[in-house]
Amino acid sequence: MDRACLSISGCCAGRIALPVAAMDRLMPMHLHLSASGRITALGPTLAKIAAQAKIGAGGGLTGQDFFQLFEVRRPAGVAGMADLSARQGERLHLGMRGGDVAFRGLAMADVSGGIVLNLSFGIGVAEAVRAHALTDADFAATDLTVELLYLAEVKRMVLGELQRLNQRLQGAKTQAEEQALTDTLTGLRNRRALDLRLAQAVVAGAPFALLRLDLDRFKAVNDTLGHAAGDHILRMVAQVLLAETRSGDLVARVGGDEFVILLPDLIRMPRLIAVAERIIAAIAQPVAFEGQVCQIGASVGLTVSTFYASLTGEEMLQDADAALYAAKRDGRGRVVPFLR
Amino acid sequence: MLGLFNRALENFLRQRHGPALWQRVVQRAGLPFDSFEPLLDYDPALTVALITASCDELGQTRETVLEDMGTALVSHHDRDGLRRLLRFGGVSFRDFLHSLEELPDRARLALPHLDLPDLLLEDRAGGHFTLRAAPPFAGAGFVLIGLLRAMADDYGALVLLDMAPPVAGADVISILVLDESYAEGRRFDLAIAAP
Numbered sequence: 001m002d003r004a005c006l007s008i009s010g011c012c013a014g015r016i017a018l019p020v021a022a023m024d025r026l027m028p029m030h031l032h033l034s035a036s037g038r039i040t041a042l043g044p045t046l047a048k049i050a051a052q053a054k055i056g057a058g059g060g061l062t063g064q065d066f067f068q069l070f071e072v073r074r075p076a077g078v079a080g081m082a083d084l085s086a087r088q089g090e091r092l093h094l095g096m097r098g099g100d101v102a103f104r105g106l107a108m109a110d111v112s113g114g115i116v117l118n119l120s121f122g123i124g125v126a127e128a129v130r131a132h133a134l135t136d137a138d139f140a141a142t143d144l145t146v147e148l149l150y151l152a153e154v155k156r157m158v159l160g161e162l163q164r165l166n167q168r169l170q171g172a173k174t175q176a177e178e179q180a181l182t183d184t185l186t187g188l189r190n191r192r193a194l195d196l197r198l199a200q201a202v203v204a205g206a207p208f209a210l211l212r213l214d215l216d217r218f219k220a221v222n223d224t225l226g227h228a229a230g231d232h233i234l235r236m237v238a239q240v241l242l243a244e245t246r247s248g249d250l251v252a253r254v255g256g257d258e259f260v261i262l263l264p265d266l267i268r269m270p271r272l273i274a275v276a277e278r279i280i281a282a283i284a285q286p287v288a289f290e291g292q293v294c295q296i297g298a299s300v301g302l303t304v305s306t307f308y309a310s311l312t313g314e315e316m317l318q319d320a321d322a323a324l325y326a327a328k329r330d331g332r333g334r335v336v337p338f339l340r
Numbered sequence: 341m342l343g344l345f346n347r348a349l350e351n352f353l354r355q356r357h358g359p360a361l362w363q364r365v366v367q368r369a370g371l372p373f374d375s376f377e378p379l380l381d382y383d384p385a386l387t388v389a390l391i392t393a394s395c396d397e398l399g400q401t402r403e404t405v406l407e408d409m410g411t412a413l414v415s416h417h418d419r420d421g422l423r424r425l426l427r428f429g430g431v432s433f434r435d436f437l438h439s440l441e442e443l444p445d446r447a448r449l450a451l452p453h454l455d456l457p458d459l460l461l462e463d464r465a466g467g468h469f470t471l472r473a474a475p476p477f478a479g480a481g482f483v484l485i486g487l488l489r490a491m492a493d494d495y496g497a498l499v500l501l502d503m504a505p506p507v508a509g510a511d512v513i514s515i516l517v518l519d520e521s522y523a524e525g526r527r528f529d530l531a532i533a534a535p
Binding site: 129133134135136137146147149150151153155157158161162165168 | 377421425430449450529
């Protein structure tokens, strides 16, 4: 067989005769079929795969009937040499009987009534290379299979890197949110900002006041008119609080409808009560939202740092809270100072 | 490609010398962050500052630091990706050397923005080759030497590598292949197992 030649019809020279060894190098996955459909030669890569899949019962594929060993899956109805011949030049999809390798194929007639069928792995190439432990040497030097595998591998690496980048960004976002000092709904400071500022104020030792404000009837608005109305009201309240305080004051939303205001250098009770009453009056103004009028109110409890011999932020917050509940108990819509 | 290099140097310093040293390098180089993203672009001045700070912190020359890093790129056990990509270059070390000229094109095919410098291989017969590349930053040739040294090891080849005098601004690396099958190389399968 080594010295035998295959004759392939060529378009210009009429015919090209090639040693089998040359065919093997040019098309390491080709099959040569006789006119009767017997396999007369096959490329080394195909032989390797067949041997691994134990197809062809020991003696290899040569001499066996092609259609016994292979099936043409697409196009349908290719079951004999005449069918195969009629499909010359078309892309064929084939498989080995008893093996799970899928091939693409291209069949062309030779000058002696036989057929040269060249195969490739098609899209499942990575799987096939892995399954049959193929190497560079199993592919023709012109074949781009190795480049394809290379690209698949680069893609895998880059995707992995992108995934890690996304995870890092997600982590950074979470961290940024944790470290944020702003309440996203109202633009006021948040609980964290209040805690930081309160701690600083306690350490600094300069006098300051703490106001706790709760909305009255807010839950009712939220329940009857919906969350959008509730959010609208919270934003309006935020505007009121900012308008009625100084730029150096800290206004924080610390819960659903709970606010805390820290006022540095303001401890005179009449002034503080006046500020709180202005706020309560402004919040009590009816607000229009999508054709509906909603009216809420606010209660305020307050305390000042000079009440305390040994000051802690926590104690001040608790006392302002106690005053706030006293205000609510007394009928809401009012301000109650904490009394030592 | 500077993001890729910066991150590679970062990984090398963290793994070989520890996170504390990396933090000192970050401070010394005056970086505004403490980790590089391999797929992002960076100011070339950052790379220069990073290399200088690394050498100062380690008390080693630029040649040593960059060459060690190049070797670690390929030989570090949990960094198999680059080694594999380079091994696609061929079945022998000589094949691999010849494939280096194709490397920038391959890289471009996969990542159009990567922009690896062109590599020019000259076969001077008798196992002697020279590899020329315009360095994207001063000292880049030493990274390449380290990488080639690790790849020779990977193929099991005995090879002498040296930096030759530069030609027209390009680094020139002299490569002498003494024995292609000096030792048993590491195994390479074209397709790796699905993760």
